[in-house]
Amino acid sequence: MTIAIEAFTILCISAGLCFFLAGSVALLRFPDTLTRLHALTKADSLGLGLVVLGLLPQTDSFLAATKLFLVWAVAQIGGATIGQMIARVAKDENPKP
Amino acid sequence: MTLSFVFDASLAMLTIAVACYAVVAREIFAAVAAFISYGLLLALVWVRLSAVDVALTEAAIGGGVTGALLIGAAAKVGNSGSSADPAEWRVGTSLTAILCVATTIGIAVAFLSLPQQAPTLATLAVKHQPSTGLGNPVTAVLLAYRAIDTLLESVVLVFAVVGVWSFALDRHWGGTPETSRVSNSAGPLVFLAQLLPPLGIIVGVHLVWTGATEPGGAFQGGTILATVWILVMIAGLVAAPSIDRPWLRFALIGGPALFLAIGVAGIAFSGAFLAYPEGYAKAVILVIEAALTLSIAVALGLMAIGAPARRPHR
Numbered sequence: 482m483t484i485a486i487e488a489f490t491i492l493c494i495s496a497g498l499c500f501f502l503a504g505s506v507a508l509l510r511f512p513d514t515l516t517r518l519h520a521l522t523k524a525d526s527l528g529l530g531l532v533v534l535g536l537l538p539q540t541d542s543f544l545a546a547t548k549l550f551l552v553w554a555v556a557q558i559g560g561a562t563i564g565q566m567i568a569r570v571a572k573d574e575n576p577k578p
Numbered sequence: 579m580t581l582s583f584v585f586d587a588s589l590a591m592l593t594i595a596v597a598c599y600a601v602v603a604r605e606i607f608a609a610v611a612a613f614i615s616y617g618l619l620l621a622l623v624w625v626r627l628s629a630v631d632v633a634l635t636e637a638a639i640g641g642g643v644t645g646a647l648l649i650g651a652a653a654k655v656g657n658s659g660s661s662a663d664p665a666e667w668r669v670g671t672s673l674t675a676i677l678c679v680a681t682t683i684g685i686a687v688a689f690l691s692l693p694q695q696a697p698t699l700a701t702l703a704v705k706h707q708p709s710t711g712l713g714n715p716v717t718a719v720l721l722a723y724r725a726i727d728t729l730l731e732s733v734v735l736v737f738a739v740v741g742v743w744s745f746a747l748d749r750h751w752g753g754t755p756e757t758s759r760v761s762n763s764a765g766p767l768v769f770l771a772q773l774l775p776p777l778g779i780i781v782g783v784h785l786v787w788t789g790a791t792e793p794g795g796a797f798q799g800g801t802i803l804a805t806v807w808i809l810v811m812i813a814g815l816v817a818a819p820s821i822d823r824p825w826l827r828f829a830l831i832g833g834p835a836l837f838l839a840i841g842v843a844g845i846a847f848s849g850a851f852l853a854y855p856e857g858y859a860k861a862v863i864l865v866i867e868a869a870l871t872l873s874i875a876v877a878l879g880l881m882a883i884g885a886p887a888r889r890p891h892r
Contacts, residue, residue: 551777558773565766 486538493535500528514571522564526557586626593619606655610648617641630793631716634785638801639878646808646882711860713791720795721863725852729841732834732870735877739830743821746885752822755880756887757811771813778806786871790860796833796867800874807879821886826876833873837866 504524511517533553540546596619600612617640624633703715703723710722720728746753782802789795810816819826840862844853854862 555774555777558770562766562770569765 490535490539493531497528497531497535500524500531504528514575515568518564518568518571522560525560529553529556589619589622589626593623606652607649610645610652613648614641614645617645631714631795631798634793634798635801638798638805642805643801643878643882646805650882650884709859710854710863712863714789714793714795716793717789717795717863721866722854722859725837725841728870729834729837729852732837732873735874736831736834739877739880742881743885746821746887750886750889752820752890753886753888754820754890755818755883755885757814757818757883767813768815771809771815775806775810778802778809782806782871782875786867789867790864796870796874800871801878803871803875804878804882807875808882811879811883818883820890821880822890826880829872829876830880831873833866833870836869840866 501524504521507520507524508517511520530553533549536549537546540549593616596612596616600609600616603609603612617636620640621633621637624630624636700715703719706723707715707718710718712718712722782799784799785794785802786796786799787794789799807816811818840854841852844855845851847853848855
């Protein structure tokens with residue numbers, strides 16, 4: 482059982498890190514604001530979500546797990562809001578088909 | 579070479595690299611973005627040094643509110659700072675750079691020449707901690723042993739607000755600051771400003787309350803409350819207050835004034851300025867912290883929204 486939990490944690494966090502890596506590469510390589518934003522917001526929410534998911538079985542109390550979940554939820558809301566706002570400004574400044 | 583050493587070394591190098599970038603960045607917004615990242619990295623450094631109180635303050639004030647202030651300033655100033663006379667600018671920058679490097683070298687030399695067993699007041703601080711009734715030694719230092727420093731810090735915040743207000747034009751005095759800077763793309767911001775305040779207020783008040791026994795306190799909690807206020811103001815949900823409102827003035831000076839009054843009362847009742855009555859130290863400290871939190875939140879919020887820019891409507 483313990484081995485299964487450890488394996489789950491390692492798998493989830495590794496997958497999360499892959500998303501962060503992909504997001505960082507995309508930030509450097511993609512051509513314009515909107516595509517970069519697209520890659521970054523996806524990578525952020527999914528990456529952080531997977532890291533939090535992997536850490537959940539490692540917590541020793543329900544409260545700690547709730548805090549981890551809250552961290553993810555707040556980052557999610559913040560990231561989505563900022564993503565929308567940057568995209569709107571980018572669209573206003575550079576209207577393209 | 580352990581894993582945590584690798585992490586610490588990478589963190590230190592990243593922090594220094596981001597700090598350097600914040601200094602040399604050509605574009606003002608890039609410099610501000612780097613400075614905010616630097617604040618957050620520095621908070622991580624403090625966590626690694628087990629100084630969670632400092633980490634919270636650095637993240638909230640160094641990264642958060644200072645970042646917001648700098649973004650506001652950058653938006654107002656634009657890039658006009660670099661259009662000054664290049665020769666004069668170079669002399670000023672070189673002089674600043676030399677002074678900064680000299681200061682850094684000075685601190686490094688002082689640090690390296692410390693005796694192996696550095697002198698410390700930690701044992702004394704912990705020994706007398708029970709008499710304050712507090713569980714968090716950092717709060718004991720801030721509000722009991724070195725209360726005078728904290729009192730002066732809270733007064734400095736009031737002066738800072740007066741400094742910001744003094745940029746107002748005469749005809750705008752007593753009016754309201756301009757906050758509708760993001761109106762054209764504000765949809766998601768309004769949603770965020772409706773969603774976050776309950777959580778922000780709970781976290782802010784919790785940080786103040788828990789500061790007596792665990793990391794937290796008036797500055798950290800007050801900063802979070804201030805950001806909630808700033809958020810609802812820039813989203814346009816709440817109008818910025820006229821700066822001549824009596825409640826605003828009272829909230830602003832309430833914390834320092836109460837702190838000072840209790841300090842003076844200490845002379846009469848306990849024999850020294852800022853001495854707390856025996857057995858009631860914790861209660862008195864919590865009352866001071868509550869008033870300070872409100873004043874800090876109001877002061878930081880007022881600084882972030884800036885000087886009054888509209889006529890008072892009478």
